[in-house]
Amino acid sequence: MPCHNQSLNNVTTGQEHNLTKHVRFAASSNSSSVPVAPSSEAVDDVNKQRLNGNCPNGGGLGPDVLNLGPQLKLLPLNSQILELQTIIRDKTTSRGDFVFCADRLIRLVVEEGLNQLPYSECTVTTPTGHMYEGVKFERGNCGVSIMRSGEAMEQGLRDCCRSIRIGKILIQSDEETQEAKVYYAKFPPDINRRKVLLMYPILSTGNTVIEAVQVLIEHGLQPKHIILLSLFSTPHGAKAILQEFPEITLLTTELHPVAPTHFGQKYFGTE
Numbered sequence: 001m002p003c004h005n006q007s008l009n010n011v012t013t014g015q016e017h018n019l020t021k022h023v024r025f026a027a028s029s030n031s032s033s034v035p036v037a038p039s040s041e042a043v044d045d046v047n048k049q050r051l052n053g054n055c056p057n058g059g060g061l062g063p064d065v066l067n068l069g070p071q072l073k074l075l076p077l078n079s080q081i082l083e084l085q086t087i088i089r090d091k092t093t094s095r096g097d098f099v100f101c102a103d104r105l106i107r108l109v110v111e112e113g114l115n116q117l118p119y120s121e122c123t124v125t126t127p128t129g130h131m132y133e134g135v136k137f138e139r140g141n142c143g144v145s146i147m148r149s150g151e152a153m154e155q156g157l158r159d160c161c162r163s164i165r166i167g168k169i170l171i172q173s174d175e176e177t178q179e180a181k182v183y184y185a186k187f188p189p190d191i192n193r194r195k196v197l198l199m200y201p202i203l204s205t206g207n208t209v210i211e212a213v214q215v216l217i218e219h220g221l222q223p224k225h226i227i228l229l230s231l232f233s234t235p236h237g238a239k240a241i242l243q244e245f246p247e248i249t250l251l252t253t254e255l256h257p258v259a260p261t262h263f264g265q266k267y268f269g270t271e
């Protein structure tokens with residue numbers, strides 16, 4: 001069962017930004033509440049229920065487990081997705097198989113992400129002269145990838161939206177101080193009037209994404225126009241992001257306390 005569509009409205013402010021450079025502490029460090037993640041057993045148990053088709057809330061796991069509401073959307077689990085997740089996690093997986101399976105999982109998330117964008121009704125004429133009432137997507141979307149692992153998702157988006165504009169943000173967190181620095185950010189000039197598919201495959205603490213969303217907000221974007229596409233998320237990371245920005249849509253294939261944080265290293269071959 002697919003996730004429910006969500007209509008996003010247009011923004012009409014007219015600010016323009018190109019290149020920005022920021023330095024700040026991770027936004028989660030000033031959160032008033034510390035997210036409490038459910039236990040590993042509780043999450044595993046609900047994942048098994050999802051696989052067996054016993055999906056609470058129409059296929060959505062997260063809202064029930066984390067009590068975060070409908071902004072957290074999980075792809076309905078099936079054997080194919082579970083196999084891709086398993087191969088990506090397996091330390092014996094070759095890099096070729098890893099990239100192949102990661103690209104397949106990315107494509108599934110991208111396709112579902114496009115479902116979160118607004119569509120309008122249209123009528124077309126078929127070759128037999130039949131009037132067919134269908135839908136067409138509304139223009140005014142763009143992608144933003146968080147470097148570097150978010151760049152792995154760009155091709156999947158381009159395979160669906162061939163000429164879509166894609167902005168980039170580079171954020172690095174200091175391992176000891178947790179200070180998140182924005183080194184580079186470049187977006188389409190009218191990003192504040194677009195809906196943004198924000199791409200980052202692994203949400204661990206959520207700090208990287210929280211920082212990226214802050215930068216987008218500084219560029220005039222409303223959080224409700226951000227659809228975060230990820231592959232794997234920890235419950236803690238999802239909760240941190242949605243507590244900080246309750247209006248963004250977070251799409252992922254899995255909530256698990258142990259995220260495959262080797263993703264970027266293995267995908268790009270720098271392990």
Ligand SMILES: Nc1nc2c(ncn2[C@@H]2O[C@H](COP(=O)(O)OP(=O)(O)OP(=O)(O)O)[C@@H](O)[C@H]2O)c(=O)[nH]1
Pocket residue numbers: 139140141142160161162163164165
């Ligand atoms: N079928 C088809 N779709 C296309 C073609 N070129 C682009 N598109 C699709 O149209 C979408 C929107 O095109 P854009 O021109 O990027 O739309 P926009 O966001 O309103 O305008 P931009 O300011 O150019 O970003 C793209 O994401 C593609 O998926 C084409 O030649 N054929």
Ligand SMILES: O=P(O)(O)OC[C@H]1O[C@H](OP(=O)(O)OP(=O)(O)O)[C@H](O)[C@@H]1O
Pocket residue numbers: 146147148149150173202203204205206207208209237260261262263264265
């Ligand atoms: O949610 P966070 O706690 O911020 O973490 C998100 C990701 O960032 C780290 O990767 P890395 O710094 O290697 O980035 P990269 O994979 O994009 O290269 C970490 O291994 C996670 O995969």
Ligand SMILES: O=c1cc[nH]c(=O)[nH]1
Pocket residue numbers: 114117137138139140141142160161162164
């Ligand atoms: O921007 C978009 C959204 C949906 N489908 C497309 O081809 N492009």
